[in-house]
Amino acid sequence: MKKTFSIVQGPATADISLAFLLVGVTYDRKMRVWILFVLCLAGNAFAASITEEPPIVEEEEPILEEALPEVGSNPVQVEIGEFDEAIEVVEDNLNEENPCLNHHCKKGKVCEVDEENTPMCVCQDPTSCPAAIGEYEHVCANDNTTYDSSCHFFAHKCSLEGTKKGHKLHLDYIGSCKFIEPCLDVELSEFPLRMRDWLKNVLVTLYERDEENNMLTEKQKLRVKKIYENEKRLQAGEHSLDLLAHDFEKNYNMYIFPVHWQFGQLDQHPIDGFLSHTELAPLRAPLIPMEHCTTRFFDQCDSDNDKYIALEEWAGCFGIKDQDVDKDMVI
Incomplete structure (x- = not known):
């Protein structure tokens, strides 16, 4: 074939x-x-x-095979790093005095300041992720769960940080989960x-x-x-x-x-x-x-x-x- x-x-x-x-x-x-x-x-x-x-x-x-199906x-x-869990992103803020302006957070996290105005990275609220425009934005994780977008996936993975489940959870491929x-x-x-x-x-x-x-x-x-x-x-x-x-x-x-x-x-x-x-x-x-x-x-x-x-x-x-x-x- x-x-x-x-x-x-x-x-x-x-x-x-x-x-x-x-x-x-x-x-x-x-x-x-x-x-x-x-x-x-x-x-x-x-x-x-x-x-x-x-x-x-x-x-x-096995790290390379996780019951998953993508290219x-x-x-x-x-974007390069769309699937990179270690990629850093910069919060878009035009206020030069904002401590978060040059503070980097990895995928799934956003920068916030504490009471002392010190920047820190916290897990992103999935509801703050942009709504998926189309089916092509959906992604499938290796737990066979479909997420609306990579943003929703990484926000969810962040919420599991420090747990065994979170460590094993990976973005598997583009598109909704399907039989491979x-x-x-x-x-x-x-x-x-x-x-x-x-x-x-x-x-x-x-x-x-x-x-x-x-x-x-x-x-x-x-x-x-x-x-x-x-x-x-x-x-x-x-x-x-x-x-x-x-x-x-x-x-x-x-x-x-x-x-x-x-x-x-x-x-x-x-x-x-x-x-x-x-x-x-x-x-x-x-x-x-x-x-x-x-x-x-x-x-x-x-x-x-x-x-x-x-x-x-x-x-x-x-x-x-x-x-x-x-x-x-x-x-």
Whole structure:
């Protein structure tokens, strides 16, 4: 059974204009929308650094698979950090004398001042969250509960802070909760074929449309230029799985950098050479409803079950040989 990556609508990002650069690309409709999202991710990946809360060691609990279904930072146009529980936000206040003006609070919390006018972060009242405009704003948590929006979810999670239930509660994917069919072994083997080809085409498109938009660094452009100018490159389009597998075998070198590049795009909070559940969320959250093998794929990547995906594990999931894994390529 053949599948293609697709996307659902979501709130626009600060750099959503970058997404429209791909409108003219000759991908099928679903693939095109998928790429719109990653451009937004690439455009914002170098934004303010974000500090992730230290993990709490608990009894065996697979962090990458939580009875959940999404794609995250690829299929949906969402702000970077939309699914990051450690992201900090600044209260919008024009009064320069307000102590909360420069006081940062993570998702689910807002700044208030005490009797001594000292700023502090308190859990946000869910009723203060903007009403959801449409179904696309709904999110599903790993407890199979649908929330009106990510704002409502994080406000609720904050109210459970310090409890075991609160620690285990995570935003799972975009959209209302629904049944996610099991991923068969044969389907799991097909997943990286499409993913690798997609990553390569995203980079080529960024290179073609970059100009002065700074979507790629100079070092990245040099890497992608070699792929772009290679006459053997499989052009973007809808290809059979057999052709994708054949192209990976014959033009293996073209896929090495795209896999490293995507790892670097996700490894941001903090940049430490490992992908946490939170860092994977922008890629997983929108993908799960459309690609039901997403959760199993990323769970399989964590081969040592330490709840983090190292570069070597990530590259191995996409078929990159051990000798070709290079940390200096994550640029």
